[in-house]
Amino acid sequence: MAIITASGTKIEIGPVAADAVDTVAEFDALTPYVVIGKVESIGDFGDERAAVTFNEIGAGRISKAKGSADAGTIALTTAYVPNDPGQIALEAALNNINNFAFRVTFPDGAIQYFQGLVMSKKRSIGTADQVIKRTFNIGINSPVYDKAAPSS
Secondary structure (H helix, E strand, C coil), X not given: CCCCCCCCCEEEEEEECCCCCCCHHHHHHCCCCEECCCEEEECCCCCEEEEEEEEECCCXXXXXXXXXXXXXXXXXXXXXXXXXXXXXXXXXXXXXXXXXXXXXXXXXXXXXXXXXXXXEEEEECCCCCCCCEEEEXXXXXXXXXXXXXCCC
């Protein structure tokens, strides 16, 4: 199987998503999704379980169990483009307490959906020979839902 590069991947912000939205079909039905422009990188995301430990004094060994799942917080880095519709939507979502739908589309056509809160918007000026950037942190509040790439 061939590897897939990130080149051509896009991320979009959708409308406010009710907690009841929990299937690929329901995410597909939401509109509109707005492409976030000039994305340089999309950080890590996906479930990680908290470690729950118990230290039994008679055994002298720590026992572990899986705790709550956390899909993480994405650091989404973009070039600063003040009139980009996707960046404008992220700014509006920052000032809203509701979860928004997000869609990540990969070059092979596979899609991942999730709900999240835009938690921050930071600007990085850098040096004279750098692009001014913004990093939006998106706190994921749902599982990440996978839609397979279309068959060829």
